[in-house]
Amino acid sequence: MCDDEGERTHMRRPDIPAEPPPVSETERPWGGFRQYxxxxxxxxxxxxxxxxxxxxxxxxxGRAELWIVLDDGATVQRGDEVRSCHAGDEIWIAAGExxxxxxxxxxxxxxxxxxxGVWDADDIERFADDFGRAPAPSERS
Numbered sequence: 001m002c003d004d005e006g007e008r009t010h011m012r013r014p015d016i017p018a019e020p021p022p023v024s025e026t027e028r029p030w031g032g033f034r035q036y037x038x039x040x041x042x043x044x045x046x047x048x049x050x051x052x053x054x055x056x057x058x059x060x061x062g063r064a065e066l067w068i069v070l071d072d073g074a075t076v077q078r079g080d081e082v083r084s085c086h087a088g089d090e091i092w093i094a095a096g097e098x099x100x101x102x103x104x105x106x107x108x109x110x111x112x113x114x115x116x117g118v119w120d121a122d123d124i125e126r127f128a129d130d131f132g133r134a135p136a137p138s139e140r141s
Contacts, residue, residue, distance in 0.1 A: 015041075015116075015117065016062070016063060016064050016095045016116055016117040017064055017116055018064075018094060018095075019092070019094075020066055020090075020092040021036070021037060021040070021066075021116070023035065023036055024038065036066060036068070036114050037114055037116070040116070042114050042115060042116055043063075043114075043115040043119035044112065044113065044114050044115075045112075045113040045115070045119075046110060046111075046112055046113075047101065047110065047111045047112075047113055048108050048109070048110050049074070049101055049102060049103040049108060049109050049111075050103060050108050051073075051103050051105060051106055051107060051108065052103065053102065053103055053130070054075070054100055054101065054102030054103070054130060055100050055101045055102070056100065056124070056126040056127070056128060056129035056130070056131075056133060057077065057098055057099070057100045057126065057127045057128040057129070058098065058099065058100065058124050058125060058126050058127065059096055059097060059098045059099070059125050059127070060095060060096070060117075060123045060124060060125070061095060061096055061123060061125070062095070062117050062118045062119075062120055062123040063095060063115045063116060063117030063118060063119055063120075063123065064092070064093060064094050064095045064115070064116045064117060065092075065093040065099075065113055065114065065115050065116070066090065066091070066092055066093075066113070066114040066116070067090070067091040067093065067101070067111045067112070067113055068088075068089075068090050068111065068112040068113075068114070069085045069086065069087055069088065069089040069090075069091070069109070069111050070087055070109070070110040070111060070112060071087055071105075071107070071108070071109040071110050072085075072086045072087050072105060072109075073103055073104055073105020073106075073107065073109045074086075074089075074101060074102070074103065074104075074105075074109040074111060075101070075102040075103070075104045076091050076099070076100070076101055076102075077098075077099060077100040077101075077102075078091065078093060078097060078098070078099050079097065079098055079099075084104065095117065098127060100128075
């Protein structure tokens with residue numbers, strides 16, 4: 001991967017927002033809706049994490065992510081901060097920021113991920129992984 005954070009920043013595409021895009025809210029007679037990306041190129045994924053499991057601690061140079069928690073019991077790590085999340089919580093993960101999603105509850109948790117930038121599995125830089133996928137420290141430098 002890259003030698004330092006400066007190089008990771010250099011690899012970042014200019015169309016990746018540094019901050020969460022504005023969210024518009026529209027009321028209708030039947031209720032309403034929130035739009036998180038309006039006519040923007042994004043990749044939307046529905047992630048499901050089983051009880052007691054978690055994703056690798058990772059970062060991406062090529063995309064920023066907005067996570068919308070759908071179920072109680074999710075744990076989210078951003079940088080060194082870990083917090084419990086509930087249905088309806090929204091988490092912005094900037095490009096290059098270390099992050100991880102886990103399930104602390106007795107049932108699976110779902111998180112809707114809206115990725116801004118280019119979604120590419122090769123853009124995952126792992127720092128720690130419960131499944132042995134993290135590279136050795138010598139491979140990260």
